[in-house]
Amino acid sequence: MINFYSFSGNDIPPLSGVYNLNLVTLSYLIVTVACYTGLRLGNYARNGKNFNWVWLAIGSLTMGVGVWAMHFIGMLAFKLPLPVTYNLSLTIISIIPVIICCAITLTLLNHPTRPVSHLNRILAGISIGIGIAAMHYTGMSAMQIEARMFYDKSWFFLSILTAVILGIIGMYAEILRNKKAVGWQITLFQISSAAILGLAVSDMHYIAMEAAIYIPTPDKDLNLGRFISPVWLYTGVSIASLAIVLIAIIAVKVDSNLQSAYNMVRVTRERIVSALESINDGFLLFDEKGTLVLSNSVFSHMYPNLKDFLVPGTPYEKILRAWTADRTRFPSDMNKEKYIQQCLDAFESRIRPISEVEDEDVLSDGRWAVVRQNPINVGGMVGVWSDVTLLKQKQSFYRQLAHTDALTNLPNRLAFSQYLSEAIKRAGRTNLKVALLFIDLDKFKQINDSQGHDAGDHVLKTIAKRISDSVRETDLVARIGGDEFVAVIEHISDIEGIKKIAGSFLQKIQEPIDFNGRDCSIGGSIGIAIFPDNAEDEKELLKRADKAMYAAKSAGSNNIQFYSPDSL
Known part of the structure; x- marks a missing residue:
């Protein structure tokens, strides 16, 4: 229940408290580590064209628990002149909204196939802001003290507005995580992003704490029910913080391994692409599903009318039909449809469709190409188009010379x-x-x-x-x-x-x-x-x-x- 304070008619001065700066600093570090870890884990949710919900759940839980831990460390850092306990149920319930909002935020930031739009970042910032505010005020209501709690209306709305605005800024700071960099720069960008988002969370918390006004009421019936003492809250928060640190260490290790694997794959792919671009033959590679994986510029120069088809994911049959559309020469006196069907059957059976000696094509500019379509044992097909124009010219020359x-x-x-x-x-x-x-x-x-x-x-x-x-x-x-x-x-x-x-x-x-x-x-x-x-x-x-x-x-x-x- 949110009660706003009215200065008129209140003769009892509000309680004032002080902060333990060490715990305040610790709360900021905890939430920064949580944001760093949660964003990293959420990023693992991208899995090709699919979405890995396990990584999303772990990332949301880590980030949510970190924000929750930061809140209660901040609460413990605030010392009032009266003893304080906490309602166990509300303390536990307060973590739920922030975990849900963190899940929504990570989902918006990690679409598997599309880049993150401005709308997605704004919605993610609003989501994290609402989650922080809901968690904070639910957690504040868990306080049990011989005083009535009111809120200053201006500070109250300012805290929510701050949470949303800084949440949006934090989402744009998240761009730093995806900035192209190498070596230590990658870690620096990721820490900077988490630090800005952590600042958004902690600023909202301490502005909201400023909104709280405690009016002592010695005769207040606390109606504690099941409660948790500050000692046990310390223990719970410490365990949560330790868990976050451990998860962060694991995330860094996993991320390091994934980055190494990714870099190895990227470098290997770049080497393969460079090698393919350096050869004089046209090249196409299809996977086991019959879709294009790689092609080189030599092939597109051989067949300029096929450039629009040379996009990864284009089906083999579609490229095959486009390639044979203007072809007039087929091996073994085949017609077009018989040739296409034989190639498709060979692809499914993982056999070579046509002998390379027989399969020759005349290009639109008069050049000759020998076509070799070789199956891959694990599925797929490699197509190589070798320009044999010079060889044909030499053969023609020597044939003419001999005759x-x-x-x-x-x-x-x-x-x-x-x-x-x-x-x-x-x-x-x-x-x-x-x-x-x-x-x-x-x-x-x-x-x-x-x-x-x-x-x-x-x-x-x-x-x-x-x-x-x-x-x-x-x-x-x-x-x-x-x-x-x-x-x-x-x-x-x-x-x-x-x-x-x-x-x-x-x-x-x-x-x-x-x-x-x-x-x-x-x-x-x-x-x-x-x-x-x-x-x-x-x-x-x-x-x-x-x-x-x-x-x-x-x-x-x-x-x-x-x-x-x-x-x-």
């Missing part, structure tokens, strides 16, 4: 053999014919010997250009030897058409060739064999075209001869 005649830039014998083989297969499927023209240059040896290799090379390059310009893009002209050329003509409609092509070759070959003012004109002999009329495979077709060419050469320069068993 190209260095002097004329025409396909060489190897390229010719492969092309002829494919042409015959195509003709066999479509029931069409393929003509092979074997071309040998007449008088080339004399020019090469008499006028030098430079002149001979000039003649070969000139003839190569002339006859290659005379065929369709679907046909092939190749140089297979010193002065020997071949032409593969597909989709033959009649023999007369082949004669015209061969005739145009001879005409181009016989056109004048000048090299440094010297005439290097030559002639040519052409032998022709037709698939499937003259042969059933490429080797036999080449032999018979060669025989036809020798027959043409035997007939004189600038002749054309079709293969015929009777005439050879």
Whole structure:
């Protein structure tokens, strides 16, 4: 029951007391340690996306008991000229509101996934202020003394306002605990936060004590019931204080271990991230639930359209579908949906979905990437995208080099053999014919010997250009030897058409060739064999075209001869 004092009509002077400064100092230290410990323990309640209510309960209990202990140490520090005892029930009950309000405060300050908002800090400050005020005035009502207790209205409301305002300031001081620092700075920030919050609690208490007015009434019936003497209160408070100190020591040890573990995890993660950023491969890591854990910038540069998906927590399937949306090349003649399903099934089964030799992707800028998706034994998947553009370019270069005649830039014998083989297969499927023209240059040896290799090379390059310009893009002209050329003509409609092509070759070959003012004109002999009329495979077709060419050469320069068993 709160009774406000009225100075009018009261002739009995109020009692005055004195404070034991040692106990006042002790009360402040106790509440500071309690706040330091409670805030630390409450911070442990953050557990990923969940909330650890056990740590919250321990933190609330520690902080609440500390505020309660501070209150009664402050009460014991105040010496009145009359003996004082305390109602046991009210003494115990007074701790309940502050523990509840501490729990609300720590909950508001320690959301597992969201940062603490200004509203949360204000509400936490109001909560701790109300809890302190409720505990204080409940504890004050537990006093048993031969005097009536009144409150000065101004000091009373000032004490509550002080509790709320300093509580809010204390909640903002709590930011210091989360300030990024290293080494001793972390402890300094945490102690500073607890000291400011402890000042808020103790200031409210001693302002509220100033509001109390004791009017002696010797005839007052104390109606003590069950009470606790100052000695036992000393004992209880001492035990509570000791418990707080022990919990603080444990909290510091636990916090130290957690900080070490956290720092180790943080440093390890930073090292892993730095390592991933230093490699030339795109990288994705998924956990056992199929959500993205890590990615590097190389992958986002490879696939800039996927940047919005490269957020930790994005499902594997979502990234997989976004990645394959614009993909046109899939291994083993798969379609998009079959490829996606095989990857998803492989993820669940913890097996490699596609052989890395087969899984190649062409990037939007024309680069090539080899894709390796490797399962993790404990669950999850590692995806590595290796840029093999340079390798592809080298392969293409060496492939072209292996299939190209260095002097004329025409396909060489190897390229010719492969092309002829494919042409015959195509003709066999479509029931069409393929003509092979074997071309040998007449008088080339004399020019090469008499006028030098430079002149001979000039003649070969000139003839190569002339006859290659005379065929369709679907046909092939190749140089297979010193002065020997071949032409593969597909989709033959009649023999007369082949004669015209061969005739145009001879005409181009016989056109004048000048090299440094010297005439290097030559002639040519052409032998022709037709698939499937003259042969059933490429080797036999080449032999018979060669025989036809020798027959043409035997007939004189600038002749054309079709293969015929009777005439050879």
